[in-house]
Amino acid sequence: MTRPRILITETLGQEGIDMLREVADVDAYDLLPKEQLPEILGDYDAVIIRSAHRLPREVLMNRPRLKVVARAGSGVDNVDLKACTEFGIAVVNAPGANAIAAAEQAFGHMLTILRNIHLGDAHVREGGWNRKKFLGGELHDRRLGIIGFGKVGREAARIAHGFRMTVYAYDPFVSDEIFQAHNVTRIDSLEELMPVSDILTLHTPKSGPQIGMDLLSRLPKGAIVVNVARGGMIDEAALAELLDMGHLLGVGLDVFSQEPPPKDFPLFRHPRAVLTPHLGGSTQEAMTGVAVMTAKGVIAALQGQTPPNIVNVPVPPLTPDEFGILDEGARVVGRIFAQMNKTLTVPLVLTLKGPIAKNAIPWLKQTVIAAVLSEQLDGRVNAVNALIKAEEQGLKLLVEEAGPNQAPALSLRLEGHSETTTEVVLDNHVPRLRRINGIAMDLPWPKNALMTVHNDAPGVVGKVGTLVGQYNINIGNLHLGRDEKAHQALMILSLDQTAPEELVRDLKQIPEIRQVFVF
Numbered sequence: 001m002t003r004p005r006i007l008i009t010e011t012l013g014q015e016g017i018d019m020l021r022e023v024a025d026v027d028a029y030d031l032l033p034k035e036q037l038p039e040i041l042g043d044y045d046a047v048i049i050r051s052a053h054r055l056p057r058e059v060l061m062n063r064p065r066l067k068v069v070a071r072a073g074s075g076v077d078n079v080d081l082k083a084c085t086e087f088g089i090a091v092v093n094a095p096g097a098n099a100i101a102a103a104e105q106a107f108g109h110m111l112t113i114l115r116n117i118h119l120g121d122a123h124v125r126e127g128g129w130n131r132k133k134f135l136g137g138e139l140h141d142r143r144l145g146i147i148g149f150g151k152v153g154r155e156a157a158r159i160a161h162g163f164r165m166t167v168y169a170y171d172p173f174v175s176d177e178i179f180q181a182h183n184v185t186r187i188d189s190l191e192e193l194m195p196v197s198d199i200l201t202l203h204t205p206k207s208g209p210q211i212g213m214d215l216l217s218r219l220p221k222g223a224i225v226v227n228v229a230r231g232g233m234i235d236e237a238a239l240a241e242l243l244d245m246g247h248l249l250g251v252g253l254d255v256f257s258q259e260p261p262p263k264d265f266p267l268f269r270h271p272r273a274v275l276t277p278h279l280g281g282s283t284q285e286a287m288t289g290v291a292v293m294t295a296k297g298v299i300a301a302l303q304g305q306t307p308p309n310i311v312n313v314p315v316p317p318l319t320p321d322e323f324g325i326l327d328e329g330a331r332v333v334g335r336i337f338a339q340m341n342k343t344l345t346v347p348l349v350l351t352l353k354g355p356i357a358k359n360a361i362p363w364l365k366q367t368v369i370a371a372v373l374s375e376q377l378d379g380r381v382n383a384v385n386a387l388i389k390a391e392e393q394g395l396k397l398l399v400e401e402a403g404p405n406q407a408p409a410l411s412l413r414l415e416g417h418s419e420t421t422t423e424v425v426l427d428n429h430v431p432r433l434r435r436i437n438g439i440a441m442d443l444p445w446p447k448n449a450l451m452t453v454h455n456d457a458p459g460v461v462g463k464v465g466t467l468v469g470q471y472n473i474n475i476g477n478l479h480l481g482r483d484e485k486a487h488q489a490l491m492i493l494s495l496d497q498t499a500p501e502e503l504v505r506d507l508k509q510i511p512e513i514r515q516v517f518v519f
């Protein structure tokens with residue numbers, strides 16, 4: 001098998017590059033010229049970007065080789081997620097891996113402004129020693145207003161408590177329990193947050209609120225505004241005006257509506273604006289954490305797995321063991337079912353038996369649909385684009401829950417046709433096939449399976465075994481099941497290697513054999 005090719009467009013921690021090189025050929029740039037990305041992207045199976053590059057739809061389309069887009073960082077606003085989902089391209093990121101770095105950067109800005117560190121530094125270099133001029137203030141006892149109480153916002157709250165600040169936050173998408181657990185007062189509107197924020201700090205995605213003059217002028221006189229999240233959310237001209245008026249004490253920006261900012265950027269002329277070039281995630285520690293998490297996600301996605309840091313599949317928060325067995329079970333039940341039932345003209349019914357987590361249902365649906373459709377359609381079908389492909393095909397999947405007091409199992413059938421039921425049990429590390437097209441079975445699902453559907457007559461097992469032996473393939477295990485009414489039997493062989501096409505062709509020549517499937 002050819003090794004995948006991975007493109008890294010901007011500096012990535014060496015630990016991540018080393019992991020990727022174990023499984024792929026990697027071209028790593030410190031900074032790939034922007035215009036070159038569209039020219040070379042089609043030659044790669046995966047691309048890893050940071051904040052210097054953008055991946056809009058027109059750059060992503062018609063890239064049959066591209067399977068994974070990775071954002072080495074938290075925000076994925078520079079990637080067209082909708083387009084990736086449509087094209088079945090997995091998007092992975094590194095959530096939380098640079099959250100401490102970003103929160104500490106915010107406090108770097110706050111302290112620089114409050115203690116005049118940048119001004120004092122310039123003053124000393126010019127030979128000055130005026131201590132009175134740089135009288136500062138303390139974080140202690142100041143009120144911190146946080147917008148966006150996610151990973152970075154919560155780190156900021158932890159640090160703020162260390163400085164003995166009072167912390168308020170606005171985030172309508174986070175539960176009361178989380179606010180309580182962090183000892184932070186929940187505020188229900190931006191209008192109410194502003195007057196209690198001596199320091200306002202932003203930690204939402206780019207899609208967060210727009211903060212203009214109206215809101216900013218509600219801040220107390222002498223307030224500080226810090227943004228290490230994303231540019232374009234705060235009106236930069238309004239910040240400059242409020243600094244001019246003396247209403248704001250200072251502004252700290254790590255991110256800008258245009259990066260780098262243009263020459264006439266309104267805050268350049270302000271000594272009390274502290275500006276950094278998107279350095280929030282730029283610490284040794286964060287670079288390593290981000291690189292490793294990104295590399296793990298890329299490798300898993302290239303191998304057809306669903307990594308926990310995939311952005312465009314609703315991965316449930318399960319333990320790796322719980323996730324692994326459900327994922328495998330969903331793929332097995334979907335693939336076997338699709339092989340046995342070629343026409344899916346009525347809705348499919350997925351029955352969840354036993355204690356299967358409710359929050360896993362959306363992801364399970366997508367995984368089962370992908371497994372079913374990938375047996376039936378050409379081209380890329382996976383959990384990323386499963387819902388889009390299902391809609392295109394008119395395929396409906398209904399989900400029913402059969403109650404928690406049974407062994408965990410996934411069962412798939414055509415609505416109204418119980419004879420089409422395929423069922424796998426999930427009570428161990430390997431899914432166990434319990435039923436296939438209504439026929440009872442009991443076998444741990446093997447890695448290389450060969451299945452025959454044949455006339456229920458003497459001698460067929462021997463003929464199949466002999467033929468497999470002639471191809472010098474070892475049979476690890478053999479399971480039989482029968483449907484006496486239909487005079488039909490099923491045989492599943494566990495092989496030491498995937499059955500080659502020639503073997504399948506020869507098996508189909510045996511008169512009693514009706515169908516042959518390779519998994």
Ligand SMILES: NC(=O)c1ccc[n+]([C@@H]2O[C@H](COP(=O)([O-])OP(=O)(O)OC[C@H]3O[C@@H](n4cnc5c(N)ncnc54)[C@H](O)[C@@H]3O)[C@@H](O)[C@H]2O)c1
Nearest residue numbers: 075102148149150151152173203204205208209229280281
């Ligand atoms: N400067 C840097 O280098 C740097 C480094 C890391 C993260 N970031 C950025 O920081 C931001 C936060 O990152 P994170 O990892 O904490 O993300 P996160 O997803 O963990 O948290 C974002 C929070 O914002 C909240 N939110 C979304 N829309 C909102 C709205 N309209 N009003 C209020 N809250 C809203 C969400 O509910 C969520 O809790 C992102 O924009 C990320 O890209 C920047």
Ligand SMILES: O=C(O)CC[C@@H](O)C(=O)O
Nearest residue numbers: 050051073074075281282
């Ligand atoms: O260091 C970077 O590339 C910036 C990271 C930051 O913007 C993020 O979203 O995590």
